[in-house]
Amino acid sequence: MSKDHITEQAESLFEAYLEQNGHRKTPERFAILRQVYAYDGHFDVETLYEVMGNSEYRVSRATLYNTLDLLLDCNLVRRHQFGDHGAQYEKCHRIKQHDHVILADSGEVLEFCDPRIQQIKATLEELFDIEVLHHSLNIYARKRASNPQARVPETTHASHES
Amino acid sequence: MSKDHITEQAESLFEAYLEQNGHRKTPERFAILRQVYAYDGHFDVETLYEVMGNSEYRVSRATLYNTLDLLLDCNLVRRHQFGDHGAQYEKCHRIKQHDHVILADSGEVLEFCDPRIQQIKATLEELFDIEVLHHSLNIYARKRASNPQARVPETTHASHES
DNA sequence: CTTAGTGCAAAACATTTGCATCGGT
């Protein structure tokens, strides 16, 4: 979990972003970026705060919110609002765009990627004469009792998480 | 805005729901339902609270939240989480399912309905062996400067609001 | 040196909860 290729790449992008926007390159910011990229899956601010407490740099919640905003702005993290309580964040290496299925019972989050969402966005850009910046697609579902062996259709790619 | 057909229908459904679930049919609950259905477009709890203050029945915020939960449960309203601050609600006559485009600049909300989202849901049901309960698709975009006349593609149906 | 960034604690905000009272059933 120290410094893989993706994390290094993210650090470069972050550094460039900070320079270009006249923000200071503080050690806290990079410590947060590293911690965010060390994380697999979703996390909330409180969790990040706690785990940063044991890290090289201890940062305040205010700094976390501040830095997460910067990371959102340069697309190095994504923010999600699954339920009602508190936003969830996750790292975002721009490959591997995906959306989420939230299971009602367990709160478990599945990921999937369906090309049709891109088609919808393209259609909307024409229809409304807009430029789509990003989107959020959350499917709320529950596990089915029967039919244990599901087969995998062709268009959609799925992956699991936590 | 008094009592159109849709509102009457909603009241019947609400009444049936309350009976079947052993909830009391209080005047507050029906006053809220009527006010919700008098509303065109999205509203937040605070706005509803204020407008209810001038209404036949003045209700507390607690009752609003409580009643909105009931209305959500019987699918007479939908809840949305567009930005960070506070949920937005809207009435939901089960025809006319739609999703939202949020314009970054103005916060204006456009509505659209694309059949491909249903296809995606069907695919996911097979793929993960789940039963989709509902979904939330928000497209964040900004207006385009150029290309004033956009033409309307075939698959997507659009509507405007606010 | 200048001033953005930080930590801390207080404030703001939306939502939930506890409790006494009210009113459907």
Place this chain on the structure above:
DNA sequence: ACCGATGCAAATGTTTTGCACTAAG
């Protein structure tokens, strides 16, 4: 009469803000 629903205010949990201090440029 019973007990669920209400209003109010206090509590909760998350995010923001004010301010004095630190450190990046």
